[in-house]
Amino acid sequence: MAYHCASDRHVAATKIRCGLPAGPARRGRIHDVDNVAIARALVDLADLHELGGTLPFKVRAFRTAARAIEGFGGSVAELAKKGELAEVRGVGDGVARRIKELLETGKIAEAEALRAKLPPGLLDLMNLPGVGLKTAQLVWQERGITTVDELEKAALDGRLRDLARFGEKREDKLIAAIAAWRKRAAAPKRRPLAVAMLAAEALVAEMSSVPGVLACDYAGSLRRRAETVGDLDILVAASKDDAHAIMDAFAALPGVVEVLGKGETKTSVVLEGGMQADLRVVPRESWGAAMQYFTGSKDHNVAMRTLAVKKKLKVSEYGVFDEGGAKLAGDDEAAVYEAIGLHWMAPELRENRGEIEASQTASLPALVELADLKGDLHMHTTETDGKSSLDDMAAAAKAAGRSYIAITDHSETLTFVRGMTRERLREQKKKIRDVEERQGIRLFAGLEADILADGTMDLADHLGELEWVVGSVHQKLQMPKDEMTKRVVRAIESGKIDCLGHPTGRQLGQREPSELDMEVVMAALAKAGVAIELNCSPLRLDVDEHIAKMAREAGVPVVLSSDAHSVRELDHLRYGVGIARRAWLGPAHVLNTRSADELQSWRSQRRS
Numbered sequence: 365m366a367y368h369c370a371s372d373r374h375v376a377a378t379k380i381r382c383g384l385p386a387g388p389a390r391r392g393r394i395h396d397v398d399n400v401a402i403a404r405a406l407v408d409l410a411d412l413h414e415l416g417g418t419l420p421f422k423v424r425a426f427r428t429a430a431r432a433i434e435g436f437g438g439s440v441a442e443l444a445k446k447g448e449l450a451e452v453r454g455v456g457d458g459v460a461r462r463i464k465e466l467l468e469t470g471k472i473a474e475a476e477a478l479r480a481k482l483p484p485g486l487l488d489l490m491n492l493p494g495v496g497l498k499t500a501q502l503v504w505q506e507r508g509i510t511t512v513d514e515l516e517k518a519a520l521d522g523r524l525r526d527l528a529r530f531g532e533k534r535e536d537k538l539i540a541a542i543a544a545w546r547k548r549a550a551a552p553k554r555r556p557l558a559v560a561m562l563a564a565e566a567l568v569a570e571m572s573s574v575p576g577v578l579a580c581d582y583a584g585s586l587r588r589r590a591e592t593v594g595d596l597d598i599l600v601a602a603s604k605d606d607a608h609a610i611m612d613a614f615a616a617l618p619g620v621v622e623v624l625g626k627g628e629t630k631t632s633v634v635l636e637g638g639m640q641a642d643l644r645v646v647p648r649e650s651w652g653a654a655m656q657y658f659t660g661s662k663d664h665n666v667a668m669r670t671l672a673v674k675k676k677l678k679v680s681e682y683g684v685f686d687e688g689g690a691k692l693a694g695d696d697e698a699a700v701y702e703a704i705g706l707h708w709m710a711p712e713l714r715e716n717r718g719e720i721e722a723s724q725t726a727s728l729p730a731l732v733e734l735a736d737l738k739g740d741l742h743m744h745t746t747e748t749d750g751k752s753s754l755d756d757m758a759a760a761a762k763a764a765g766r767s768y769i770a771i772t773d774h775s776e777t778l779t780f781v782r783g784m785t786r787e788r789l790r791e792q793k794k795k796i797r798d799v800e801e802r803q804g805i806r807l808f809a810g811l812e813a814d815i816l817a818d819g820t821m822d823l824a825d826h827l828g829e830l831e832w833v834v835g836s837v838h839q840k841l842q843m844p845k846d847e848m849t850k851r852v853v854r855a856i857e858s859g860k861i862d863c864l865g866h867p868t869g870r871q872l873g874q875r876e877p878s879e880l881d882m883e884v885v886m887a888a889l890a891k892a893g894v895a896i897e898l899n900c901s902p903l904r905l906d907v908d909e910h911i912a913k914m915a916r917e918a919g920v921p922v923v924l925s926s927d928a929h930s931v932r933e934l935d936h937l938r939y940g941v942g943i944a945r946r947a948w949l950g951p952a953h954v955l956n957t958r959s960a961d962e963l964q965s966w967r968s969q970r971r972s
């Protein structure tokens with residue numbers, strides 16, 4: 365009996381995670397996310413009570429309510445607002461009170477208090493496959509085990525087998541389950557923007573050619589160009605009759621390794637590499653509203669809905685409706701915004717960071733676009749650690765639409781990549797003039813010069829001969845904050861660099877940013893007239909959108925650079941453009957939107 369309780373809980377949890385209805389798909393399930401979050405909070409509350417020793421029958425109401433809310437066809441949050449929670453069968457006064465508290469404060473104080481009383485590892489333990497609440501309680505009370513590590517050790521030592529309903533087999537299963545859980549926990553849950561974008565583009569390309577698909581695109585945080593992305597949200601417009609076949613086609617795509625759930629309006633799959641992708645099929649007449657709704661962000665949508673309510677309108681993923689239920693917009697995203705008195709705004713702005721207000725006053729920023737980038741001021745060649753020759757880089761950059769590039773190989777101190785010496789730089793400069801003529805693209809003879817540990821520049825006495833200098837930190841990235849700040853400021857003040865390269869040194873999911881007082885660095889950049897790089901390499905995206913915004917506010921020009929190490933990587937610029945747009949950067953804030961001549965005059969102005 366004890367195991368039934370435990371596994372029931374897991375069934376509920378799995379369902380919740382996928383957000384799919386358990387039985388036949390119900391129509392009009394339009395508030396999955398809100399309902400799911402509420403249901404999950406109630407299940408947690410019930411668990412916490414039981415672990416804390418409250419009698420199960422006393423907490424049964426929470427579980428019943430959670431199940432009812434999870435399967436409810438409308439928005440429970442909306443009902444709560446109107447004080448009509450009693451409409452959900454299974455939700456009594458006590459539960460209703462807690463839901464209201466959750467919606468108003470983001471938490472349930474009772475749950476917080478219970479949680480504070482429990483050993484911290486216990487909830488993790490309970491979520492292990494094959495453990496569950498009852499077993500967690502058992503091993504805690506009988507063996508004093510409160511963490512996964514302790515449980516694993518006890519199973520390996522054979523100290524669990526004589527517990528009620530245990531045995532050697534169950535111990536072995538548990539050991540395997542813990543190993544699998546560790547592996548999953550170690551896998552990154554959010555992927556870099558570039559990984560998500562490539563995966564989504566492939567899915568969209570495949571789905572676009574499926575019969576019956578009228579439109580297909582991706583939405584979600586990827587469309588907003590967040591630097592990391594969780595799940596992919598793919599939308600298809602199609603008639604209802606075709607939906608089933610389209611779902612089947614999606615589930616059968618190459619690269620799909622697991623189908624988590626297939627419903628009438630939504631199919632969830634896991635892709636190779638572990639990323640989850642959700643496909644939603646929406647009617648053609650709701651396409652714009654659905655793209656708007658599923659692009660988010662949540663905060664943006666809440667602000668938008670609030671505004672709509674003031675105008676006595678209702679916005680959903682089906683469209684904008686007036687009080688009488690008449691549809692004012694739906695098929696076109698811009699029309700959805702216009703119907704509630706707003707101008708369409710770029711997805712990158714939709715974070716409720718002032719874009720709604722800017723839209724109302726027609727003061728939305730003009731955002732930089734890839735096509736605005738006339739040059740690329742950071743790249744490597746086979747001279748150091750690049751994979752493509754100078755010739756090839758120049759030709760490829762020209763083909764990609766750039767009218768100038770800077771060749772910035774590494775400097776001497778980086779011996780492990782054959783850093784450039786003065787002599788080799790002079791040789792390269794001659795070659796650059798030659799290639800420039802042959803390829804018909806303006807080339808700057810540059811260098812990515814290392815900022816040494818004390819803040820002086822590698823090859824300092826040679827930098828004056830170059831046409832573009834990126835100053836970067838590559839070694840000793842883990843200095844104390846004040847030391848690191850002094851080091852970088854000294855480099856900025858040297859008068860020898862044009863742009864501070866990948867300023868924080870972070871690598872997404874791999875390396876934390878260096879400790880740096882960005883306010884101080886930004887002030888130094890502004891004073892010295894040095895630009896800051898937004899390195900567009902997908903693993904770096906350095907600086908991030910917050911620092912890029914600081915640069916805009918401080919009047920420090922931003923350089924979007926590919927840091928390409930091969931011709932293919934010249935394409936990196938597009939990822940950085942997304943980040944720049946999230947920082948509200950327009951063409952005027954980005955230095956390499958200027959022509960080669962304008963850039964050189966910016967440079968000589970600063971130097972004089």
Ligand SMILES: [Zn+2]
Pocket residue numbers: 812836838865866
């Ligand atoms: Zn570098």
Ligand SMILES: [Zn+2]
Pocket residue numbers: 742743744812927
């Ligand atoms: Zn580089």
